[in-house]
Amino acid sequence: MNAPTHPTAPPATPNDFAAYPDANGRFGQFGGRYVAETLMPLVLDLEAAYLATKEDAAFQAELNGLLTHYVGRPSPLYFAERLTDHFGGAKIYFKREDLNHTGAHKINNCIGQILLARRMGKTRIIAETGAGQHGVATATVCARFGLPCVVYMGAVDVARQRPNVFRMNLLGAEVTPVTSGASTLKDAMNEALRDWVTNVEDTYYLIGSAAGPHPYPMMVRDFQAIMGREIREQVLEAEGRLPDAVVACVGGGSNAIGTFHPFLNDESVRIIGVEAAGDGMGTDRHAAAINGGRPGVLHGNKTYLLQDAEGQITEAHSISAGLDYPGIGPEHSWLHDVGRAQYLTCTDTEALDAFKLCAELEGIIPALESAHAIARLSDIARDVGKGGVVVMNLSGRGDKDVATVADHLGRTI
Amino acid sequence: MKSRIDARFAALKAEDRAAFVAYVMAGDPNRATALEILKGLPAAGADLIELGFPFSDPMAEGPPIQKAAQRALKDGMTLKGVLDLAAEFRQGDDTTPLIMMGYLNPLVTWGFEAFAQAAAAAGIDGLIIVDCPPEEADPLADALDAADISLIRLATPTTDDKRLPVVLRRTSGFVYYVSVTGVTGAKEADAEAVRPAVARIRAASGLPVAVGFGIRTPERAGAIAQVADAAVVGSALVDEVAEALERNEDVTARVLSKVQSLAKAVRSARTAPVSA
Numbered sequence: 199m200n201a202p203t204h205p206t207a208p209p210a211t212p213n214d215f216a217a218y219p220d221a222n223g224r225f226g227q228f229g230g231r232y233v234a235e236t237l238m239p240l241v242l243d244l245e246a247a248y249l250a251t252k253e254d255a256a257f258q259a260e261l262n263g264l265l266t267h268y269v270g271r272p273s274p275l276y277f278a279e280r281l282t283d284h285f286g287g288a289k290i291y292f293k294r295e296d297l298n299h300t301g302a303h304k305i306n307n308c309i310g311q312i313l314l315a316r317r318m319g320k321t322r323i324i325a326e327t328g329a330g331q332h333g334v335a336t337a338t339v340c341a342r343f344g345l346p347c348v349v350y351m352g353a354v355d356v357a358r359q360r361p362n363v364f365r366m367n368l369l370g371a372e373v374t375p376v377t378s379g380a381s382t383l384k385d386a387m388n389e390a391l392r393d394w395v396t397n398v399e400d401t402y403y404l405i406g407s408a409a410g411p412h413p414y415p416m417m418v419r420d421f422q423a424i425m426g427r428e429i430r431e432q433v434l435e436a437e438g439r440l441p442d443a444v445v446a447c448v449g450g451g452s453n454a455i456g457t458f459h460p461f462l463n464d465e466s467v468r469i470i471g472v473e474a475a476g477d478g479m480g481t482d483r484h485a486a487a488i489n490g491g492r493p494g495v496l497h498g499n500k501t502y503l504l505q506d507a508e509g510q511i512t513e514a515h516s517i518s519a520g521l522d523y524p525g526i527g528p529e530h531s532w533l534h535d536v537g538r539a540q541y542l543t544c545t546d547t548e549a550l551d552a553f554k555l556c557a558e559l560e561g562i563i564p565a566l567e568s569a570h571a572i573a574r575l576s577d578i579a580r581d582v583g584k585g586g587v588v589v590m591n592l593s594g595r596g597d598k599d600v601a602t603v604a605d606h607l608g609r610t611i
Numbered sequence: 612m613k614s615r616i617d618a619r620f621a622a623l624k625a626e627d628r629a630a631f632v633a634y635v636m637a638g639d640p641n642r643a644t645a646l647e648i649l650k651g652l653p654a655a656g657a658d659l660i661e662l663g664f665p666f667s668d669p670m671a672e673g674p675p676i677q678k679a680a681q682r683a684l685k686d687g688m689t690l691k692g693v694l695d696l697a698a699e700f701r702q703g704d705d706t707t708p709l710i711m712m713g714y715l716n717p718l719v720t721w722g723f724e725a726f727a728q729a730a731a732a733a734g735i736d737g738l739i740i741v742d743c744p745p746e747e748a749d750p751l752a753d754a755l756d757a758a759d760i761s762l763i764r765l766a767t768p769t770t771d772d773k774r775l776p777v778v779l780r781r782t783s784g785f786v787y788y789v790s791v792t793g794v795t796g797a798k799e800a801d802a803e804a805v806r807p808a809v810a811r812i813r814a815a816s817g818l819p820v821a822v823g824f825g826i827r828t829p830e831r832a833g834a835i836a837q838v839a840d841a842a843v844v845g846s847a848l849v850d851e852v853a854e855a856l857e858r859n860e861d862v863t864a865r866v867l868s869k870v871q872s873l874a875k876a877v878r879s880a881r882t883a884p885v886s887a
Contacts, residue, residue: 222746230746230747231744231746231747232715232742232743232744232747233742233744234670234671234741234742234744234765234767235744235764235765235766235767235769235770235778235789236671236767236768236769236789236792237769238744238746238769238774239769239770239771239774240769378674378677379667379668384668385668388668388669388670391670391671392670392671392673392793392794395670395671395792395793395794396792396793396794396797396798397792398768398769398792493719494716494719494720495714495715495716495719495742496668496716497668497670498742500719503716505716505720507720508689508690508717508720509666509690509716509717509718509719509720509721510665510666510667510684510716510717511667511668511716512667
């Protein structure tokens with residue numbers, strides 16, 4: 199495994215970490231638009247169309263209406279009292295994205311992008327999915343707006359996430375199993391890009407992570423930043439001050455960047471992401487792009503990637519299908535390099551323990567993805583200390599994971 | 612010094628015929644066979660050679676070239692190994708242009724400057740990088756310029772008049788027209804639809820225009836050769852590798868025989884009566 203690199207370049211604009219990307223879609227050296235020429239006019243059109251919606255009051259009103267009445271926003275900020283007592287440190291709050299329609303934060307972005315796709319006159323939606331959460335969220339908004347939807351999903355993931363495949367089918371989406379490569383999320387993304395390059399006229403590619411070519415990392419972040427903005431208001435109301443730390447799990451990184459972004463310029467707020475360490479960082483079976491990879495180019499952007507000495511992309515591994523990806527959104531790579539955010543890791547075993555702990559102490563079954571962040575709360579809460587405040591994004595609920603967890607606990611259900 | 616690419620297109624222009632460009636994947640199905648195929652391509656009728664270098668995630672390729680890349684990687688092919696193959700080919704052929712085609716990340720790993728110097732030393736004339744559009748190409752173009760290697764640009768059916776000058780900036784050698792929207796080897800190119808696009812790109816660039824991504828048969832290659840400066844065939848050739856492996860036949864013979872039939876159609880395209 200390659201040693202992580204730690205360049206220490208200062209931010210280009212001191213004290214404004216929130217001002218990126220630049221006009222070329224760059225976060226420092228990361229990001230960009232590394233796509234086939236056929237797709238370049240499409241990503242440029244998408245960027246122009248997206249930027250136009252920012253100034254468009256009708257678009258914003260429709261978006262906010264759906265987020266309130268269809269998704270159920272704002273999601274609560276919940277004081278996790280028993281976990282706080284258990285860890286014996288700072289007060290712990292959960293941002294309850296698990297209570298959204300479809301059970302995770304993914305829907306925030308899907309609502310924004312489906313409105314954009316409609317505005318652009320696109321008549322067919324494609325998406326990639328790993329665990330199936332983004333696929334379900336995409337199928338949901340496609341059903342809501344009556345658009346045909348094709349979801350690419352690795353054949354291995356189709357087999358291990360059957361309930362989500364059925365959900366997508368119930369919602370009217372066609373799920374296409376992908377058998378190229380290792381038949382997981384990265385191969386599903388390759389296949390979605392191949393579909394897009396083939397169907398350039400009518401098709402909108404609804405990417406679920408804050409990754410891919412510009413403008414996706416910026417756009418997905420902006421649609422997800424509603425979480426961080428709500429946290430800011432809610433924690434000010436509950437505690438009368440900003441938190442000492444915000445914490446989120448990171449795969450591609452959409453729930454994390456949406457949580458972090460509104461706090462990037464608050465120097466007093468520590469920003470902590472948690473990557474999936476799978477079997478452990480000493481093994482080659484993990485999904486920690488920053489802690490175990492190095493910068494490279496894949497799926498349209500430059501970012502930290504798991505790769506071999508030759509620059510061939512290697513397979514990620516995590517018990518959580520949603521974190522099982524060899525890359526990470528480019529803004530995280532940059533926040534790491536400039537030192538604004540800190541990226542920790544959590545193994546499969548630690549995530550399982552945290553999953554059980556949260557269920558038993560708080561009566562909340564978290565998604566395995568979110569359990570990775572819960573696992574690090576013990577250290578963070580102690581570090582921040584009593585009297586401090588820590589907010590963690592509980593990005594999704596764990597109903598989808600109960601079969602996986604039972605399997606790992608040696609139980610049959 | 613006149614580049615091998617310029618010299619070859621100038622010579623073909625004097626003969627009034629289009630070039631036949633053969634794409635093969637370096638290391639497919641193994642190093643020894645790939646070298647044998649490479650060495651046999653000029654005599655079989657390839658005027659230029661595109662040498663694919665394998666990547667784990669080739670997002671613009673259809674299944675034939677995806678599988679070829681997997682076979683090459685499984686056999687242990689590396690970027691350094693591709694340059695070694697090229698250098699061995701160059702020992703016996705100093706005139707056939709060699710264009711490497713693939714994806715950016717292996718080059719990022721090597722480092723653009725060091726790679727460009729090594730590629731030039733191995734006798735590489737040009738580079739096509741599928742996931743490096745002009746907006747991202749300057750660092751690579753700088754390194755290739757310093758090594759006298761052409762960065763071949765791709766124009767596509769989505770490249771409108773406004774975008775064409777962006778695509779053609781800092782290009783040399785020839786322009787590669789991707790004749791269909793889609794991945795390699797999936798759709799068929801229509802010569803009549805390609806004709807105006809080729810004329811437009813030729814006028815804007817002053818360079819020869821090669822057409823690829825949709826040519827599988829001698830008939831189609833011949834039809835394209837009537838309207839373009841070069842016809843590129845890739846997926847149909849790597850399919851021959853797969854077929855030969857499946858039937859336990861001689862891989863080299865099968866690939867070169869296909870090259871012969873395609874090259875013959877290209878060579879006779881402008882003298883034979885118009886068909887297809």
